[in-house]
Amino acid sequence: MFDSIFEAIEEWMRELLTGMVTSNLTEMFTDVNEKTGEIAAQVGQTPQGWNGSIFSLIQNLSNSVIVPIAGMIITFVLCYELISMLTEKNSMHEIDTWMFFKYFFKMWVAVYLVSNTFTIAMAVFDVGQHVVSAAGGVINSQTAINIDT
Numbered sequence: 592m593f594d595s596i597f598e599a600i601e602e603w604m605r606e607l608l609t610g611m612v613t614s615n616l617t618e619m620f621t622d623v624n625e626k627t628g629e630i631a632a633q634v635g636q637t638p639q640g641w642n643g644s645i646f647s648l649i650q651n652l653s654n655s656v657i658v659p660i661a662g663m664i665i666t667f668v669l670c671y672e673l674i675s676m677l678t679e680k681n682s683m684h685e686i687d688t689w690m691f692f693k694y695f696f697k698m699w700v701a702v703y704l705v706s707n708t709f710t711i712a713m714a715v716f717d718v719g720q721h722v723v724s725a726a727g728g729v730i731n732s733q734t735a736i737n738i739d740t
Contacts, residue, residue: 635723638716653709661705669698 638646676690704711 665701
């Protein structure tokens with residue numbers, strides 16, 4: 592008689608504990624899946640989407656302060672390189688036209704990179720945002736944990 596009572600109590604306790612553990616694990620896995628999606632959404636924002644006013648401030652600073660300073664530095668470097676290139680060849684007695692083509696190519700690359708620095712930086716951010724958003728989609732679909740399975 593007592594055996595059946597103890598077995599019923601044991602079965603009731605087992606079902607109660609199993610239900611509690613299953614419920615806690617289900618909620619925990621659901622929360623982890625939701626937080627993973629939220630983190631991927633926040634990390635995957637572009638600078639424009641994160642805070643547009645700060646982005647426009649940085650863009651204006653880049654265009655009005657950093658690019659002119661970089662242009663002056665490149666001007667000094669290119670002038671020094673032109674002077675050293677001309678004096679290196681025996682005070683222009685051994686001039687080769689290839690020297691000038693090489694110099695103009697260096698000058699063009701330097702000016703192009705300085706004038707497009709902000710665009711290049713935004714391209715890096717866009718590539719990073721694309722990678723994070725693609726990884727977020729993989730994380731949400733591949734790591735979704737279901738306690739029933």
